[in-house]
Amino acid sequence: MHSTLKVLAAIVVAGTFAATASAQDEPKKSKKAATPAAAPASAPSKVVVNGVTIPQSRFDAMNRELTAQGQPDSPERAAAIKEELINREVLAQAAARRGLDKDPDIAAQMDMARQAVLVRALFEREMKANPVTDEQLQKQYEAFKASMGTNEYKVRHILVENEADAKQIIADLNKGGDFAKIAKEKSKDPGSKDNGGDLDWGPSARYVKPFADAVTSMKKGDTTQVPVKTDFGYHVIRLDDVRPLQVPPFAEMREQFRQRAQQQAVQKIVADLRSKAKIEER
Numbered sequence: 001m002h003s004t005l006k007v008l009a010a011i012v013v014a015g016t017f018a019a020t021a022s023a024q025d026e027p028k029k030s031k032k033a034a035t036p037a038a039a040p041a042s043a044p045s046k047v048v049v050n051g052v053t054i055p056q057s058r059f060d061a062m063n064r065e066l067t068a069q070g071q072p073d074s075p076e077r078a079a080a081i082k083e084e085l086i087n088r089e090v091l092a093q094a095a096a097r098r099g100l101d102k103d104p105d106i107a108a109q110m111d112m113a114r115q116a117v118l119v120r121a122l123f124e125r126e127m128k129a130n131p132v133t134d135e136q137l138q139k140q141y142e143a144f145k146a147s148m149g150t151n152e153y154k155v156r157h158i159l160v161e162n163e164a165d166a167k168q169i170i171a172d173l174n175k176g177g178d179f180a181k182i183a184k185e186k187s188k189d190p191g192s193k194d195n196g197g198d199l200d201w202g203p204s205a206r207y208v209k210p211f212a213d214a215v216t217s218m219k220k221g222d223t224t225q226v227p228v229k230t231d232f233g234y235h236v237i238r239l240d241d242v243r244p245l246q247v248p249p250f251a252e253m254r255e256q257f258r259q260r261a262q263q264q265a266v267q268k269i270v271a272d273l274r275s276k277a278k279i280e281e282r
Contacts, residue, residue, distance in 0.1 A: 047082060047085070047086060049086060049089040049090060049093070050090075050093055052089060052093065054085050054086070054089055058085055059081055059082075059085065062081045062084070062085070063077075063081065066081075122269075123266055123269065126265070126269055127262060127265065130265070132258055132261045132262060132265070134254070136261065137250075137254055137257045137258055137261060138250060140257050140260070140261065141250045141253060141254075141257055144247075144257075145247050147205055148203045148205050148245055148247055149203055149204050149205060149216070149245060150244065150245055151203070151204075151216075151242050151243065151244060151245050152201050152202055152203045152242075152243060152244075152245045153201070153202065153203070153204060153215050153216075153239060153241070153242055154198075154199075154200065154201050154239070154240040154241040154242075155198075155199045155202070155215055155237060155238070155239055155240065156179060156180070156183065156192075156196065156197040156198050156199065156237070156238045156240060157183075157187070157189070157192065157197050157199060157211075157235045157236060157237045157238070158179070158182060158183045158186060158187045158189075158197050158235065158236040159187050159188045159189040159232060159233050159234070159235055160186060160187070160188060160233055160234050160236075161188060161233050161234070162233075162234065163227050163229070163234050165186070165234070166227035166234035166235070166236055167227060169182055169186065169236050170223070170224070170225060170226075170227070170236055173223055173236070179196065179197065179223070179238055180196025180197065180198075181196070183196045183197030184196060188233060189232075197238075201243075203245055204216050208230050208231065208232075210228055210229060210230050211228055211230055211235060211237070214228045214235075214237055215237065215239060218237070218239040219239065220239055220240070220241055220242050221238075221239065221240075222238070222239050223236065223237065223238045223239075224236055224237045224238075
């Protein structure tokens with residue numbers, strides 16, 4: 001029920017803009033219709049709804065949002081914004097007359113929405129004051145590239161719970177047992193057992209250290225003769241192939257690293273502020 005109402009509200013809110021977008025796509029029917037209004041599109045006249053003036057700040061905020069989305073400023077867009085804000089004001093006043101703004105649950109949602117806007121504004125201000133540079137991203141990329149190593153490996157494994165079972169599997173393999181068949185029958189790894197234990201290609205950095213150490217010490221075609229213990233259990237590993245690792249160039253990964261750097265910056269802001277805050281549970 002709630003999700004349906006949210007969808008309906010979104011349709012009401014977005015409806016004016018959808019209609020305007022269609023109107024902008026239609027050919028102009030006359031020179032008069034094609035002539036822009038004399039006043040700037042972003043400066044509408046004062047609008048009053050039931051005695052309540054819609055503040056200019058709302059027009060400005062919606063203009064900024066639409067501009068950020070790539071929609072060009074125009075008289076049609078200005079008219080759509082005006083209609084949209086009138087609709088919102090009419091609906092908000094109706095909700096207030098019904099006392100919805102006094103409902104504890106709704107009041108809590110309004111308070112959380114206000115809080116979310118403030119938090120977003122804080123992060124945006126901090127990001128603007130301390131932008132992530134390409135030099136920082138390049139350093140992160142080089143560190144990432146170094147951590148990946150020079151090779152990637154095509155690996156199979158069989159995971160079991162105890163060492164004795166792993167040793168028995170190694171003995172069976174040494175007698176000519178089929179690795180893929182045994183993996184399907186006995187491996188506890190749901191992600192690879194149905195593929196005969198195949199973990200596909202990947203750098204050693206993909207794996208936990210004991211597993212990675214075993215893989216990098218093996219030669220193509222080798223199977224571990226001693227079970228490899230990790231937090232997941234005991235592994236019997238076969239190295240099917242090795243090839244040089246091709247890390248995508250920095251230009252292709254720049255935005256991924258930028259997003260990660262921004263996430264790290266946000267986490268640092270939160271951690272710093274929490275370390276200075278007095279937090280009590282009563």
